Amino acid sequence: MEKPLGAGMTNPTVQFDELVAASGRIGRVTLNAPATLNSLTLQMVDLLQAKLDQWRHDDDIAAIFIDAAGDKAFCAGGDVQALYRSAVENPGGPCDYAENFFAREYRMNYSLHTYEKPILCWGHGIVMGGGLGVMAGCAHRVVTETTRIAMPEVTIALFPDVGGSWFLNRMPGKAGLFLALTGASINAADALYTGLADRFISSEHKAAVLDSLQQQAWTMSAADNHGMMHHCLRPFAERSLSTLPAGQVEPHMATINRLCDGDDVHQVIDNIVAQQTEDPWLSRARDGLAHGSKLAALWIHRQLWETRHASLKEVFQSELQLATNIVRFPEFAEGVRALLIDKDRQPAWQFNSSREVQGALLDAFFHAPWEQNPLANL
Template identity: 35%
Template sequence: MDFGGGDDIRFERKGKAGFVTLTRPKTLNAINHTMIRALAEALDAWRDDPDVDVVAIKAEGRAFSAGGDILDIYNAGLAGNPPVGFFADEYRLNATIARFPKPYVALIDGIVMGGGVGVSCHGSHRVMTENAQFAMPEVSIGFFPDVGGSYFLPRLGGYFGMYLGLTGNRIRCGDALWSGVATHTTRAEYLDGIVERLAETGDADLALREAFVPAQRETPEGVLEGIARHFSRPSLEEIMKSLETAASGDEFAARTLAILRSRSPTGLNVAFRQITAGRALDMDECMRMEFRILNRMLQGHDFYEGIRAAIIDKDGKPAWRPASFEEIEQSRIDAYFEPLQDGELPL
């Protein structure tokens, strides 16, 4: 089936299921605009197709998807053409997946980050194998956890989502299952069988129940208690003060504090407010909020500087503006959340 994705994404109808396969393994299945448009068109067709009972998305290679095509975004922004249209279509797709009326099964075997999270973790069934690694690492490049991060991160247990969003740290399948990122865990060797059962039965719950293999939580209880204690604070300033107080005698607190101090002060303040606000918003409202933030980020400095330091020059020494948390003006953070004069994200 051809929905316009070219060689980057494949669509197939098998039995009672529609299958999507990300086919850019050399780029770790980085999500580009072509893929976004094609997947949106496929979901539009399959939503009303009486012969499609379930949709499943999977990927070739060692990664499910390591995120968006950051280099293209960087080059377009520096050329004076920030890719607002790319993000608008991506965010609309994220919202479409979240409201898709049929079971949407993400089979995640390998890395899933950023844009890859957006096309998987809003689905009704999120399956991770022992090879899965999840992260929302946007804060490490001066950005914010978008693609619906403001919706699903605050809904994870034990303030785990605030911790993941502010640090960008990776977790494996056991933590993903415990926290609610994943709904099911299985073994990679069972994925082909799941695909066959989805095609045969069209019943996602049955296929995944048969292949379910429980995964043990990786993070120790004491660390989870520390995450809940520190990241439940009502402001970013109080989170950091809590970590500072504990750092002298607590390795986790010291390590986490060092991570936060290395991040863009602007990006971290925006991310904290975004995740906090998302607790009270529905998915569409979250996507409109993220689109507001996105437009301001694309006009700013830290996002491009973060990409330069991490991917272009690879010096690992971003020069954030402002450089310190003490220099942050709350009015400038507020501006990221203001309504857009040129119109909000249409959903």
């Protein structure tokens, strides 16, 4: 039995329902823009934040289930074309739309990370950029045989944001740095190995998982309800073990650690780009960095280094500072133009080599562009 909450909206880009359980209710969030692979717009971010705030204080809501419409993607990222328009219409900034989008998206991500009630994210299909930010923030993250995860921001001169500075720094060995620099695609097994997911469950069990959640007698204790969520998911994960795909990251860890072992970031970049390999996954990773912005590779590396000991709050504050400076600089707009607007895949990057980037220019991206960080009150 469901109680629709999308009143007043025809075909809302985010649908909200309350599912009646044996005791209590489950809030259901469905990203509903399959034509754009459920890419997040500012409106979608705001809708999700408002509902999270409402349900946080609703004693009837014991848990939350987040999924998405369509078979292809949970969420392919943020609405990068809208960010592009904001950047090109306001060269040098401020870029009000883009900067508001980042601030509100990161605030929503922080809400997910710090939510007391259990949130389950069903991360099927493409999970990239802003979609990974949503999934990574949830306490119970499910991936399926169709899951394809990537943070390919180096190809558009951005960086793995939405908390990437947090979860990439917590991956085994140098896996986080390698994935950030190359934008390499990973699957469900890799997500489990790197800590991006908690459970692998075959797609065929989704309806049964929801049914099981509705059969539970949820309590007023968030801790007890987290335990109940584990109890519901565990048997489905056990039944799905035979369909888990082979991973790429763990088998390549020795190579990843060797490639990322340089005296400085320039040597790491050289190691990755210069590798001679017939391995298809490593080849695609190499090409991602080779064709990406070398300036972006530098700020990606530095962001991860500077936040390696940061708190979650400090991570999102620092990401907003970097994102704001990036969107005001022309490299980002050129990357988006080449990949997503004109689609000529011929970006005119400002530097052919990371060694050409002046230290003062890189430093400028890590200086606050305002008197107070908009996320100071997280």
